[in-house]
Amino acid sequence: MSDPSTQLIHHPYTSPAGFEAVAPGVHKASTVIFPSVAALRNRDWKHKTGYTYGLHGTPTTFTLEERIATLEGGKFCTLVPSGLAAVVLVDMALLKSGDEVLIPDNAYGPSKAFAQAELAAWDISFQFYDAMNPADLAAKLNRKTRLVWLEAPGSITLEFPDLPALVAVVKANNQSDKMAHPLGTVTALDNTWGAGLAFNAFWLGADISVQALTKYPSGGADVLMGSVVTNDEVLHHLVHLCHMRVGYGVSGNDAELVLRGLNSMALRYAAQDAATQQLAVWLQAQPQIAAVLHPALPGSPGHDTWKRDCTGAACLLSAVFKPEFTQERIDRFCDSLQLFKLGYSWAGPMSLCVPYDVPAMRRTPWSHRGGLVRFSIGLESVADLRADLAQALLIA
Template sequence: MSDLSTQLIHHPYTPPEGFEATAPGVHKASTVIFPNVAAMHDRDWKRREAYTYGLHGTPTTFTLEARIATLEGGQHCLLAPSGLSAVSLVDMAFLKTGDELLIPDNAYGPGKTFAEGELADWGISLQFYDAMKPSDLAAKLNRKTRLVWLEAPGSVTLEFPDIPALVAVVKAHNANAAQAHPLRVVTALDNTWGAGLAFNAFELGADVAVQALTKYPSGGGDVLMGSVVTRDVTLHDTIQLCHMRLGLSVSGNDSELVLRGLGSMALRYAAQDAAARALATWLQSQPQIAAVLHPALPDSPGHAAWKRDCKGAACLFSAVFKPELTQQQINHFCDSLKLFKIGYSWAGPMSLCVPYNIQAVRSLPWPHQGGLVRFAVGLEAVADLQADIAQALAAMHYS
């Protein structure tokens, strides 16, 4: 090889084995090199025993999958480019034309929109059910149902459902329909809020656990990624085939960032939990506020189920303002906050807030008349965050 470019591409040097560090190595590849044709033919891309193509995994993504599976208490994990893509992947893996999907009315909005848009266009019907009433789920399960989503707590309004009771309803339906309809209904739980730390989705009975790794596992507010975890290899294989056909993958660099975040995840979760509870409790006493929604508060819907099933709570709480305060005043309150920035997502180091019109995004009646603001507590000092909310509440009177 006399040409320099050829020498550089086919350079014989390989680094010595035995290097070990606290951070896993970052491997990036589209093409994976096989030692011979026999090895190419022998490797099965569906099993994590060897490498076939970058789309199917590298040492970095395999490492992250294994750790997320452990976090969730599962056996098998697949990574997706975002939390929403993980939700959509589960939908597409288990649903076909003529099937029906059941989603909690208070579920993650973009997941509902995907069902109302693409899934509806593909001939998949949809019903929303009241997650706080297992009887409502039981009434809506039918011979077309193939997938039931669970979410704990509900998005934005944070009602905490009785997950075991909802799962029991689905299991009873499956048992009664087993002979006539051998295709059982699958339960999938969005565990982004619990993050594998507050509760174990599989111990509460779910078949599939989904997370937006964008949130707690990353923790930096700078990565988009999702995960789908199962214990059942048959369910995993069904999801994995769909995952491959869709060409879903994540980058080595993004995987490195999530791997780095996992080490501090439990500490961050606990710190933000304590801060959110302190602020939520204090905010209850403020005259502008009609209700504060946080599963750990005794008056919050589903508190008893949260207390029974959970070891902690995430960084979120929502404040319902008194009806006499206009949306313009509530928007002015958000604009007046200095430490709480206006932005979507949560579980990063910076505190965030977003105003919501709940009546516009729910089909079931919403018991409150006032406007709502969701707070996501970061890692700032609680006293500073409380002072920030206090000054913004005072500013409402001057809007």
């Protein structure tokens, strides 16, 4: 090799082994090099015993998958490009034409939209059930039901369901003559809020746990990623093979950022939880506010269940304004906030808020007449955030 272009591509130098550092190495690859044709033909990416192609994993993504599985208390993890992709992957892996999926009426909106559009177009039916009423779930289970989604707490309105009771309904149905599928009806939990820290999804009975790693595991508001975790090897391989076929992949640089975020995750979760509870109690006392929705507050829907099953409560709260506050006044309140920025997502360092029209999002009757604003509490000073809320309430 005399030409520099060839020498640079096929350079013989290999760095010495034995380098250790706090941060795991970042491996980026589409192509993976095999030492022989035999290795090319025999390597098994499905069980993480070797590397075949970038989509099927690198040392960096394998490391992150193992740490997320540990965080969730599971055995198997698959990474995807976003939290919504995790939901979609479970749907695609488990559902086929003629099946049905049951989804909480208070679930993450895009999850419901995927069922209403793509799943319906694929002849997969769906029903929405009241997650706060296990009897409603029981009434809607049938022989076609292949998958039941769970979410704790509910999106936006933060009701905390009785997860063991909902799981028990599904298990009882699996033991009856209603269930035709050999694997029964599978339960999958969106555990983004709990994040593997507030409670263990598998101890409460879920078969699959998904997260938007975009939120707490990253913590920086700069990464999109999701995960699907299970203890069941059969379910894992159904998910993992579907993952391969649809071509989901995550970048080494994004995996690096999530790995870094995991180191401080428990500290951030606890700090934001404590700050959120302080602000929730303060907002309850404000004359403009009719109700504050937060699982740790007595009187908030599902508080007793949260108290029984959880050790934390994350960074979200929702405030319902009194009915005399028009949407125009609520929008003016949001626009008047200085530290709280208008933006979707949560669990990042910066506090956020978004106004929502709850009745337009739900089939289950909404018990409040006033407009709602959801807050994500960041890492700023609680006193500064309280002052910001106070000045915006006066303007509204």
